[in-house]
Amino acid sequence: MKLSQLESKIFGKICYSFRRDKEKRIEIVEQEAEIVRGIFGLYLSGNSLEKIQEHLRKRGISSPSGRTVWSRDVLNKLLNNYKYTFGIIDHATYMAVEEMKSNRCRNPNRHIEDDEEWNEQ
Secondary structure (H helix, E strand, O other), X not given: OEOOHHHHHHOOOOOOOEEEOOOOOEEEOHHHHHHHHHHHHHHHOOOOHHHHHHHHHHOOOOOOOOOOOXXXXXXXXXXXXXXXXXXXXXXXXXXXXXXXXXXXXOOOOXXXXXXXXXXXX
């Protein structure tokens, strides 16, 4: 899949599993796109970032920078990157990951909506 000339122009920085062709249009690198889909799938299956790191390392899948171990930060940024909805994952998958991430938030006060309740704690 290739993005249109306009979409390619506004796409911005290229991220893992995308590249620009000779006409500067964005296209998907399918082998890397499969890895991205796998990462989203592993996360949705309940795997932590550490477990995903181990999974990728055991399979010899190098990080985007060529390192043998993917950092948690890189995995987290990948899972937060909406650009992957441009032909790699669907919007529903992206939103499901976003919801899981918010539910895993370590801040015990994240559900407090009332300012007075917040101030009492």
